[in-house]
Amino acid sequence: MTRWAFPLGVLGTWIFLTGNTALAAEGVSGAVQRQPLNVSAIVMFLMFVAGTLGITFWAARRTKSAADYYAAGGGITGFQNGLAIAGDFMSAASFLGIVGLIYSAGFDGLIYSVGVLAGWPIILFLIAERVRNLGRYTFADVVSFRLQQTPIRIFAACGSLTVVAFYLIPFRKCCFISILSFRPTFVLMACCWSSSRLRHNTTMGSRPDVGAWRGFANRVEGPR
Amino acid sequence: VEQDIDEKTLRNPKFAELTVKRSRLSWALTVMLLIIYYGFILTIAFAPSVLATPIVPGGVIAIGLPIGILIIIVAFALTGIYVWQANSRFDVLNQQIIEETQ
Numbered sequence: 001m002t003r004w005a006f007p008l009g010v011l012g013t014w015i016f017l018t019g020n021t022a023l024a025a026e027g028v029s030g031a032v033q034r035q036p037l038n039v040s041a042i043v044m045f046l047m048f049v050a051g052t053l054g055i056t057f058w059a060a061r062r063t064k065s066a067a068d069y070y071a072a073g074g075g076i077t078g079f080q081n082g083l084a085i086a087g088d089f090m091s092a093a094s095f096l097g098i099v100g101l102i103y104s105a106g107f108d109g110l111i112y113s114v115g116v117l118a119g120w121p122i123i124l125f126l127i128a129e130r131v132r133n134l135g136r137y138t139f140a141d142v143v144s145f146r147l148q149q150t151p152i153r154i155f156a157a158c159g160s161l162t163v164v165a166f167y168l169i170p171f172r173k174c175c176f177i178s179i180l181s182f183r184p185t186f187v188l189m190a191c192c193w194s195s196s197r198l199r200h201n202t203t204m205g206s207r208p209d210v211g212a213w214r215g216f217a218n219r220v221e222g223p224r
Numbered sequence: 225v226e227q228d229i230d231e232k233t234l235r236n237p238k239f240a241e242l243t244v245k246r247s248r249l250s251w252a253l254t255v256m257l258l259i260i261y262y263g264f265i266l267t268i269a270f271a272p273s274v275l276a277t278p279i280v281p282g283g284v285i286a287i288g289l290p291i292g293i294l295i296i297i298v299a300f301a302l303t304g305i306y307v308w309q310a311n312s313r314f315d316v317l318n319q320q321i322i323e324e325t326q
Contacts, residue, residue, distance in 0.1 A: 110292045111268060117299040118261035125250040125257075125306055 232325050242317045249309055253302050264295055 101109030136142045140156040275288030
């Protein structure tokens with residue numbers, strides 16, 4: 001199973017990205033003028049990448065256990081954790097997806113942000129408490145607590161991949177639009193972001209954010 | 225010993241109260257949110273002209289925009305209700321059960 005995960009992932013990403021450019025190529029017709037190299041945008045992009053990698057490296061050295069990884073060892077407050085989740089979602093939905101949708105569809109793109117806001121409280125109402133009570137971090141961990149590990153994890157991974165496929169549609173749209181509007185840096189950012197999200201979600205087997213919700217409800221206590 | 229604690233917890237009337245109240249609140253909030261959200265989406269699907277009505281006659285802003293923002297605010301409010309109830313009621317009950325069981 002795991003042996004095939006990486007090549008399949010590469011293949012999927014390849015289809016995903018080439019499908020994307022093919023779509024974009026159709027949209028561009030007529031004379032195309034090459035834009036001047038936007039040095040400041042590229043420098044800013046590299047600065048962000050370097051900064052993020054630096055923070056990741058620093059955090060990884062402090063991370064020793066699963067508790068450290070998911071909830072910063074229980075050492076952060078609910079408000080801080082809420083800010084982290086908000087940051088995650090703002091980068092994802094607001095800056096990439098909604099911008100792209102509103103660019104292409106006008107204020108109808110607002111529908112997408114409503115969907116996000118309607119979905120997350122339901123995770124809180126129905127799942128977060130259970131995850132917290134068991135002291136687990138991902139949905140797959142919770143279900144495999146009671147059920148047989150291997151099949152239920154495969155099942156959860158399939159569920160995650162299905163969700164991720166739909167989840168990536170707005171970002172594909174965003175890539176597509178940014179290719180159309182000739183913003184190479186933005187294309188690169190969008191591609192990096194969506195592929196990192198894909199990798200993130202598949203390796204975790206489920207949304208690790210679900211665990212982070214425990215913090216949002218001001219309940220960071222660490223596992224019992 | 226663990227079995228003993230489980231038995232004791234299950235027999236505690238406060239535990240039954242906690243689970244019933246908590247799931248009732250969770251499901252009530254979930255159903256409320258789903259009705260609001262799917263009401264919005266179904267209106268978009270089957271009666272988009274309703275949401276396209278301008279706020280002021282002849283204006284440019286459609287009624288759908290403030291409705292969408294209102295749904296976002298309602299989602300925040302429902303989250304707030306859950307957090308408030310969980311912190312004020314359920315955690316208190318939970319703590320009482322833990323103390324009585326030990």
